[in-house]
Structures are given as C-alpha cells and as structure tokens.
Amino acid sequence: MVFVSEAQLDARRMLCPMPVIRTQQKVEQLHTGDTLAVLCTDPGAIHDIPAWCRVNGHELIDIEQKDDEITIRIRVCEA
C-alpha cells in the first residue's frame, strides 16, 4: 500500500525565485506521489513553478487564482 501526503507551503509575499526555492526545498522532503500546494502572491510564480516542474520532472496538477492569492498544486514524481 502506498501512502501519499498532501503538503502545503506558504510562500505568500515572497518574490520569485524564493517561491521556487522554497518549493524545491519542500519537495526534497516529500516522496514520489505526494502532492504539494504552494500558496503564493507573486504572479511570476505562475510561470516559474511550472517551469521548475518541467525541468525537474515533477507534475503540475493545477493553478487556482483567487483575488491576489495563487495556489499551485504539484505532484512529486520520481527523480
């Protein structure tokens, strides 16, 4: 049986690339199949976090934007 977890990361008020760096650090602590929801306010993250996922082989699940807050969900894939 595989246990997966749903982690959250608060990167609000951080400017890129800090949300990307924090995402990278958080993902290092997670396991394949885990999901991570990154909460941020810098619109640059909408481009940078998906780019980081593509480059490092992780999956972008979705991006939700509500007022000034953005939630980016990703799934950790095997390195």
Place this chain on the structure above:
Amino acid sequence: MKDARKAVALISGGLDSLLAAKVIQQQGVHVEGINFYTGFCVEGHTHAIRKKDRAKPKRNNALWVAEQLGIKLHIVDIIEEYKDVVINPKHGYGANLNPCLDCKVFMVQKAREWIEKNDFDFIITGEVIGQRPKSQRKDTMPVIARESGADQLLLRPLCAKNLEPTTPELEGWVDREKLHDFEGRTRKPQMALAKQFGFEDYAQPAGGCCFLTDAQYSHKLADMWKARGDRKYELDDIMLLKVGRHLRPRSHFKMIIGREDGENKFLHGYRKQYTHLFTTSHKGPLVLIDGKIEEDELELAAQITARFSQGRNADKVDVEIHTLAGESLVRQVTPIAGEAIPREWYL
C-alpha cells in the same frame, strides 16, 4: 563501459552559460545546472512589482536555459552566506559595489562543494577571457580556480583553448579540440554559436544580472550603510532598495515613496514594520520611513508625501500618519514645492 562523466554548469540565465553547458553536453557528458540566488539578482523581483514591467515575459532565465538544454536545475539560496562577499570582498569592488571576483570565487566554491556531495566530476562556467573587466580576465581565471578550491576541475568551455588544460581535458573526459577560444568583449562568436545550436530569444542582460553593478542601486546601498553606521543588511533591506523613489531629507531617516500601484502594493506588505504615511484627500503613494523620525519632522514628511500625490498643486492635502508605536494621526499640509526639495535628497 563507464557511465558518462557528470558536470555541473553554473547557470546565470545568460547566453554564455547556456552555450558552455551545451558544448559539454554535446560531448556526451551528463550536465546538470546550478543557479545561485544572492538576493541581488535582477530577474524575478522587479517584474513582479512594477506594472510597466509586467508586460515583459515573466520567465526565470535560468529555468528557461535549463529547459532549452533539457537539464535539471538546482537553485540554491545563498542569501545569508553571500553577505560576507558583499560586505568584505577580499579583491575589492568593481565600478560600483559589485564584488565580481569574490562573487565568482564564492560561487565556484559552492559548486565544488556541490559536486563533492553529489558525486559529480567537474564544474563548467560560461566565463570568457576579457568579457568582464573585473572578474573575467586572463589573470583572474587561475585566481578563481585556486581560491574556490576547484583547481583543475574547473573548465571554461568557451575559452578553454586559451587556458592551460584542465583535468577533464587531460583525462579525455572531453575533447579539448572541440572547445573554444573566445576572447574579449565582443559577443559575435557567442551569437554565431547560438545560431549554430538554434538558440533564439535568449536573455541579453546589459551589465550583468546583478543589482550591485547598477550605480544608483549601489549608491542607495552605500547610503543605507552610512546612515546606519553599520555595513550590514537583511533581505528585506535589499529588496526595498529596488522599490520606489528614495529621498533622504535628514541623515537619520529616509523616505521610500511608491511610484505606482504595483510598488504601493509591495510597500503595503512592509507597512507594519515602518512608520508610514499616505494621502487621504487625494490619490497618492504609500511612503515608508526608514530610520528614526522625530515628532517635529512628521510635518515635513507629510508635505513631501503630499508633493508626490495627485494633490501636489492643491492648497491643502490630508495625510494620514501611522507611527511605529501604533499611533495614527491626520495632518492637513501644503505640499512642499518641487524646488524646495534639494537634489541631494534624492538617492
């Protein structure tokens, strides 16, 4: 057969590091990228703040380069450790507060630590002899290799033929004949190689990708150190130096004045850590006071705040002031005249 050799490439997001990595990748070496975030990096921050910059492509150039190359990119936060490089550069500064040579030594040293930890074989950079006046010279190349501890494991594929052979060349991990001999400030060989590889739309930073090479930014940083009597900084300090108009009416305080909505919004996030002012009768900026402002100086700060509001020509402008102590008060002031602001107040 032995697995492919592994190299880590310092990726700034510019053309040279892109080409250097590609040249080595083409020789069958497994390449991954490493990108260091110092807090002074130009990309990232400013596009998120100012509206006028929002129209520009919002990409992180280092990630873009990694994607072009199809390599992994490790972004490393060196904000804390980097302070010592900025404050005490052994080799001094360039034209502004840019410690380029110490910076390069530091980054290559971090890359050396990284390859040891991750079992990689060597390091590559996009350095070209003569490309930068402070750090990329024939005499500084060995200094970087030596002081970083990378020594013979540091390969510069774009100018390797003009340098002594390194371990990757001597051991036959790469073919020296297929490396390059670029030299000088010209960008033509790089542009030709980019064309050959089919790279388009690469970043062309003027004067590097670091705020410390910017004269006005360095002036503001030097002013901050002088006013505080201490050459220290926190990440918030160096972020705020990138935002707004900075005016220092007195040696013990300066004003950070938002220039447009994007900046006001950004400054808004800092308002609880600073005495701050804004106009209520007219549309205007959010102003943070950095330093210690005296009670009898609030009037002047309010007049300056009014000057940068849409009420600059009005007889009276209402300004709300929130002090660090948590008090709030409203002052009705006449905006200060433009000519009453000495030029030297502007940082």
